[in-house]
Amino acid sequence: NATTGKYGLVELKERYKEIQMPEILPVDIKELARKKRMNGQFSPLLLEYIREALEKKEQIILFQNRRGFAPMIECKVCGWVPKCKNCDVSLTYHKGINQLTCHYCGYTYQPPRSCPVCEGKELINRGFGTEKVEDDIKLIFPEASVARMDLDTTRTRTAYEKIIADFEQGRTDILIGTQMVSKGLDFDRVSIVGILNADTMLNYPDFRSYERAFQLMAQVAGRAGRKNKRGRVVLQTKSIDHSIINQVIANDYGQMVSGQLVERQMFHYPPYYRLVYVYLKNKHEALLDVMAKVVAEKLRATFGDRIFGPDAPPVARIQTLFIRKIVVKIEYNASMNRARELLLRIQREMLDDERFKSLIVYYDVDPM
Numbered sequence: 001n002a003t004t005g006k007y008g009l010v011e012l013k014e015r016y017k018e019i020q021m022p023e024i025l026p027v028d029i030k031e032l033a034r035k036k037r038m039n040g041q042f043s044p045l046l047l048e049y050i051r052e053a054l055e056k057k058e059q060i061i062l063f064q065n066r067r068g069f070a071p072m073i074e075c076k077v078c079g080w081v082p083k084c085k086n087c088d089v090s091l092t093y094h095k096g097i098n099q100l101t102c103h104y105c106g107y108t109y110q111p112p113r114s115c116p117v118c119e120g121k122e123l124i125n126r127g128f129g130t131e132k133v134e135d136d137i138k139l140i141f142p143e144a145s146v147a148r149m150d151l152d153t154t155r156t157r158t159a160y161e162k163i164i165a166d167f168e169q170g171r172t173d174i175l176i177g178t179q180m181v182s183k184g185l186d187f188d189r190v191s192i193v194g195i196l197n198a199d200t201m202l203n204y205p206d207f208r209s210y211e212r213a214f215q216l217m218a219q220v221a222g223r224a225g226r227k228n229k230r231g232r233v234v235l236q237t238k239s240i241d242h243s244i245i246n247q248v249i250a251n252d253y254g255q256m257v258s259g260q261l262v263e264r265q266m267f268h269y270p271p272y273y274r275l276v277y278v279y280l281k282n283k284h285e286a287l288l289d290v291m292a293k294v295v296a297e298k299l300r301a302t303f304g305d306r307i308f309g310p311d312a313p314p315v316a317r318i319q320t321l322f323i324r325k326i327v328v329k330i331e332y333n334a335s336m337n338r339a340r341e342l343l344l345r346i347q348r349e350m351l352d353d354e355r356f357k358s359l360i361v362y363y364d365v366d367p368m
Ligand SMILES: [Zn+2]
Pocket: 084, 085, 086, 087, 102, 103, 104, 105, 106, 107, 319
């Protein structure tokens, strides 16, 4: 029919499980660091809540993103992270040769002597691991029983199971962990979850780091106050105004539901839709915007309201090529072959047009 386009198929209803999301308290650690009010990686608010929880014999999970280990440098004062001039990604720091490298284009840079934003002289090698968190928290709360769950401490199945059992049965007060703590674990007595540094998720040099950051933070947040009462999440970040941070704080269900990747992970339902990301690239941004608009129009004429975008992806330029992304959402029971034919037909139409010959198109089917 006319409103949904020629590609008519049954729309499946979207459902998601109701879970009570915790109260999320954002903490601007950039500001606190400036005022010298941070205790290591811990904000006063987080420490206060940990103390409170310990007194009530409730449990605490502290989440440190494993990706924080990706060596990068950042300005200690303002949080500036060096990025590639050709690509829209953060640079990786190689300590041995004292060089910054772009993982996308291979370009290397000398680390700057001072921060170009605030002229701060202290550029630190970022990436506090879980071990450091464990040491610090033991010093602050010597009476608490602390365990750490990461790749190092869970090399064997028994070790992993012991950490889980100890925490479940209340023998551990504070569990420090990476991604692992976000997956499929239900702990009833957790009242506080601390996300120590959300920025390590946002700045990781990866195409989908924003989507993943949202997903991960939402999952970790979901560990707090599962059954009995609403938990609290202290979300420490240097990017308090970042849209992803705001979505997490707002528990933006609408966003989550439309983001199929998130739903798939969060609610453990088989996917209702398959996603195809259509990436469009060109050296000239203005021309690319025109082309993206035309492609989106053509796609909408065929796929109707299954088309989202065009948008600039988080990494919107790679190797000097600008990128736009269009999302095609296809019902799971639909024919992917047919969808593919239609996509390629539109691509051919574009490239046959003299004005759009320089357009580069590629697809990511079932992106994860
Ligand atoms: Zn680059």
